[in-house]
Amino acid sequence: MQAIKVVGLSKNYEKFVAVDNITFNVEQGDFFGFIGPNGAGKTTTIKSMLGLLQPNQGKVQLLGEDITKNTFQQDLGYIPGEANLYDNLKVGEQIRYFAHYYKSIDQGYLKQLKQTFEINENKKIGELSLGNKKKVAIICSLMNKPKLLVFDEVSNSLDPLMQKALFDELIRLNKKGVTIFYSSHNLEEVQTYCKNVAIIRSGKIIKIDSVEKIVASVGVQVTIKTKDMLDELFLAQHKVQPTVLASGAITFVYKGNINALIHSIAKHHLSSIRIADVKLENIFEEYYRGDEQ
The missing domain is CATH 3.40.50.300 (P-loop containing nucleotide triphosphate hydrolases)
Structure with missing residues (x-):
């Protein structure tokens, strides 16, 4: 019912x-x-x-x-x-x-x-x-x-x-x-x-x-620390738009083969990686922005 x-x-x-x-x-x-x-x-x-x-x-x-x-x-x-x-x-x-x-x-x-x-x-x-x-x-x-x-x-x-x-x-x-x-x-x-x-x-x-x-339709939130910067080829290949955090870590939303991503990141002297669900706050900002357009 x-x-x-x-x-x-x-x-x-x-x-x-x-x-x-x-x-x-x-x-x-x-x-x-x-x-x-x-x-x-x-x-x-x-x-x-x-x-x-x-x-x-x-x-x-x-x-x-x-x-x-x-x-x-x-x-x-x-x-x-x-x-x-x-x-x-x-x-x-x-x-x-x-x-x-x-x-x-x-x-x-x-x-x-x-x-x-x-x-x-x-x-x-x-x-x-x-x-x-x-x-x-x-x-x-x-x-x-x-x-x-x-x-x-x-x-x-x-x-x-x-x-x-x-x-x-x-x-x-x-x-x-x-x-x-x-x-x-x-x-x-x-x-x-x-x-x-x-x-x-x-x-x-x-x-x-x-x-x-x-949440699943958007992808996952990836946060990484590397000893060198991600190059433009990496960003273009994986279609991500990274944000640099105050801690020096880089975070971005990724929708794709996560194993392929990790393999690619490993070439950049990876120090740490965290993969989590995208927060609803970030997802719904996209819907809310419609009022501003």
Whole structure:
């Protein structure tokens, strides 16, 4: 079953087209990344997808039901870019307030979440840092054991320990079949945790594929140190554009027979070589540049 089905979704603000006739599916059990530059339409897509904004056109199904039926709420966990909490409530009161929206809450799981994210239930929301507010929002989004999680920039104010705690829990839930729709500017997170990804630019989906296929299609990142400089013949033969790093090493993206490359490099008194996947950050820069042209 498709956890998310979006068909022909558009959202305009007067003459400005924020989301432009996009169509995509997210299969049940996927950990799906959603990325794009600022102003690309990520948040507008999410809010339209969840029925928080009225789209100009298009249809959306969540967990097999049209969003107009509003039957998905009990099985949804959602965190917007800015946690919508009540500053005058204590943390414990805020959690109980959201708990009333659900038919049932596993109190044992809720206790576990409180311990994992190290919250102080007696503090007022208004006294919390952005990171601690985000931890409360995470607990509120997970405590109903949702089948679908939709996160919009959830980790950006968490410290490294809490980021690890968050992703440990998300991985555990995803292995149990929970679908995760993860919008983020942190491309390292997307590359590490997401199975599939959609890239949005200027309101249009310009690429949807598995992270693995996107990375493999580009080639590998080769970083080498040699005792002499690579000559122009080598560069032309292997069609690479090297960058010299501050350490003196040379790095470039290579798509071809890696054994032939190593054999060729060895003629240049090789000191060290490192071969790794290309970072999504470098790949997606090519897609993002389309806005500048």
